[in-house]
Amino acid sequence: MYHENTLRELLKLTAPKAVLSVYLNTEPSKGSAEAYRLRLRNLLKEVDLPQDVQAVELFFNRQFDGAGRGVAVFSCVEKDFLQIFPLAIPVHDAVFVGDRPNVRPLADLLDDYGGYGVILIDQQGARLFHFHLGELQEQDGMFGGEVKHAKDGEDSAFRGGQTRAYEAMIERNVKEAAAFAVDFFEKKHIRRILIGGSDHNVALLRTQLPKAWQSLVVGTFPMGMTASHTDVLERAMEVGQQAERKREAHLIERMITSAAKGSSAVAGLEDTLAAVNNEQVMTLVFLQDYHAPGYRCQDCDFLVTKSEGVCEGCGGVTETVPDLVSRAVGSVLSHGGDIETIHASDALQQVGKIGALLRY
């Protein structure tokens, strides 16, 4: 389990050319333990860090219990460092060697699956769930006052009063549920909220949530109160991903419009790298499969697409790097910025597959 802070901490680890990052898909449906061990051996074949390769293999052979659907391992024997992240979400097999951990795949997972709050609501109460990275973290529930219908046969004036009392009771319960939910989610790094229940109850709950929380609601769906947490998780992942696409589209539109006006945003690799080098980036936005080779200054860390071997910023020596984008991710995260990985967007494609919202 990890959060943005974990990734920032991880990026403090630097060692010239000697951090090994390994991502392995261990989904049971993809084959046995033997199968992923074989894939791992093939991945590590090309890596010229015998001690780190040994440390990673030792972990998989001796300690790894095969639980989960993926795992990330960062090794730097030189610094006596080994960190493991078991994952409940599948990842692509990949190996990286560099002067710091490659956390980009972990940042992607955080972006799509981090910090879900789900509220199931009915007339009487609520069930609350906190999911993070595909796993249930915590759940809780509350029940308000009992809601009674007027009985048949009672006179209409009495029934009218009963109906009003009935609706008032529901409203009171939903109001209480909203307060309960805010309290539950407040300290849990919630990035988005989903609400399940009947249309009427969902709408009622929405109006009872504080404004700031209403803006975190990314989806609603019909679901009964007795659903299992696996059902809720499945629904949350689906609805969340759809909402994510929509939010991404808005973000890209805002970024491109602002960049065109030259106000607090940039688009395209050159301008984005300049902003990254100036530590101006608030949110780095790029297409998931975008990679671009380039150069990095060994002294000041500046990233550039073209270099004659000398850094224009500080006069230091530049070296080639296979992927400027993952370098930029590392730099932005280590300076307190955020990452937004986009799965598909024609608009972003057209402006060069990468851009950023700036702090100023």
Ligand SMILES: [Zn+2]
């Ligand atoms: Zn430099």
